[in-house]
Amino acid sequence: MTASIEPSAPNNARQATITSWSLLKQKDIRALWLVGAVSANSRWMESLAVGIWVYEVTSSPLIVSMLLFCRQLPLMMLSAAVGAIAERFDPRRIMAVGLMLTTLLGVLLAFQAWNGSLTVWQALLGTFLQGVYNTTDFPIRRNLLGTTAGPKGVSPAMALESLTLNVSRLAGPAIGGLFMEFGGLYGAYLTTAFFSVMGACLVWRMQKRHRSDPRAQTAAAATVNAAQRQSVRQSLTEGLAYARARPAILGMLAVTMLANMFAFPFSAMVPVIGKENLGLGPFLVGVLAASYGVGAFATSVWYTVRPPRRVGHTYYFGALATMLPLIVFPFSPWFALASAFLMLSGIGQASFSSTQGAAVFALSDTAMRGRVMGLLATCIGTSPAGVLFMGAVAAGWGAVWAVSVSAMVGVVGMLAVHLLWPEVKRAQ
Numbered sequence: 001m002t003a004s005i006e007p008s009a010p011n012n013a014r015q016a017t018i019t020s021w022s023l024l025k026q027k028d029i030r031a032l033w034l035v036g037a038v039s040a041n042s043r044w045m046e047s048l049a050v051g052i053w054v055y056e057v058t059s060s061p062l063i064v065s066m067l068l069f070c071r072q073l074p075l076m077m078l079s080a081a082v083g084a085i086a087e088r089f090d091p092r093r094i095m096a097v098g099l100m101l102t103t104l105l106g107v108l109l110a111f112q113a114w115n116g117s118l119t120v121w122q123a124l125l126g127t128f129l130q131g132v133y134n135t136t137d138f139p140i141r142r143n144l145l146g147t148t149a150g151p152k153g154v155s156p157a158m159a160l161e162s163l164t165l166n167v168s169r170l171a172g173p174a175i176g177g178l179f180m181e182f183g184g185l186y187g188a189y190l191t192t193a194f195f196s197v198m199g200a201c202l203v204w205r206m207q208k209r210h211r212s213d214p215r216a217q218t219a220a221a222a223t224v225n226a227a228q229r230q231s232v233r234q235s236l237t238e239g240l241a242y243a244r245a246r247p248a249i250l251g252m253l254a255v256t257m258l259a260n261m262f263a264f265p266f267s268a269m270v271p272v273i274g275k276e277n278l279g280l281g282p283f284l285v286g287v288l289a290a291s292y293g294v295g296a297f298a299t300s301v302w303y304t305v306r307p308p309r310r311v312g313h314t315y316y317f318g319a320l321a322t323m324l325p326l327i328v329f330p331f332s333p334w335f336a337l338a339s340a341f342l343m344l345s346g347i348g349q350a351s352f353s354s355t356q357g358a359a360v361f362a363l364s365d366t367a368m369r370g371r372v373m374g375l376l377a378t379c380i381g382t383s384p385a386g387v388l389f390m391g392a393v394a395a396g397w398g399a400v401w402a403v404s405v406s407a408m409v410g411v412v413g414m415l416a417v418h419l420l421w422p423e424v425k426r427a428q
Contacts, residue, residue: 029145038195062395178286
């Protein structure tokens with residue numbers, strides 16, 4: 001993915017060309033990208049492995065869905081506040097401390113799983129605490145990634161981010177399934193701890209001040225000064241008022257909420273559908289979950305090479321295309337057909353996620369980006385409400401209908417967005 005950028009040095013007469021890959025030559029961007037990569041792989045691997053274990057122990061789709069609820073609840077509760085708080089402290093320190101705490105958590109849970117004393121409530125608590133660290137991703141790590149890349153490097157940086165996330169959707173579940181088939185849950189937890197240590201080391205090696213264009217640095221300094229004079233509550237209020245005054249941002253936040261409430265929670269039901277309806281073992285359940293990542297990965301590679309010209313259009317219809325295959329996926333009687341529907345859904349998800357961060361980042365003024373990205377993370381964090389809805393349907397009608405009905409509700413919501421905020425599809 002390429003974009004033109006004016007050279008920062010006055011003695012350089014030629015324009016530089018930024019690509020997703022050339023950005024990785026910058027030390028800080030490479031560190032931020034690697035932290036996101038290892039965290040995402042750890043998250044998908046652990047989610048699949050713990051989901052299989054909980055279903056084997058409880059045989060309850062509702063309790064399995066509570067794992068995703070516990071992971072996403074902190075996003076809904078804390079992300080906007082983290083975006084405002086991060087303006088007052090060194091973001092590297094926040095990320096590094098969080099990674100070291102997740103390392104300790106992974107080691108403790110691995111020990112419990114290894115000696116056979118791990119309980120369901122401990123697994124749920126561990127998932128919740130992992131979710132607390134995840135609240136730093138959008139308002140801190142991705143905001144730093146965009147700021148460090150500079151205004152003209154945001155789009156390729158976010159495309160690389162989307163590509164990496166979708167690789168993790170492919171690799172993480174497959175690795176988690178392997179652990180559960182041939183090893184044990186403790187291996188997944190230990191791997192999470194190892195990845196967290198790696199991430200903490202990468203963060204500490206970053207430069208304290210991140211490079212960006214002079215205008216961005218000036219605006220960022222003004223933001224910090226203003227933030228020091230405001231309370232967190234005032235910062236959040238300003239962020240909400242800013243979004244309300246811009247229909248394109250408000251509509252994109254609504255699309256994000258719908259996708260995270262009624263589409264993405266389906267992943268909690270994959271271990272149940274795979275084992276109960278398709279009769280799969282742990283490894284093939286992991287392969288089934290990874291098929292979603294296959295479609296997402298292929299599509300994100302395409303967008304990295306050929307970025308979408310109509311960002312809002314791709315964002316909206318990508319979310320819609322994520323939901324439609326999920327209506328029929330759980331009724332598939334064969335593994336291959338179920339995998340195919342998940343691949344189609346993954347294609348839609350990649351179209352959605354490849355344009356999500358870049359669109360909101362580009363539509364926001366520099367001084368408000370941290371707060372807007374925090375609001376975006378909060379909208380992503382609304383998925384616990386969707387998980388509760390899906391879990392309630394699963395308790396009454398089973399996992400198959402839970403996924404299908406949830407996707408249907410999401411499609412209806414997308415039609416409402418089309419009527420209320422048509423500006424979303426016109427955003428460039």
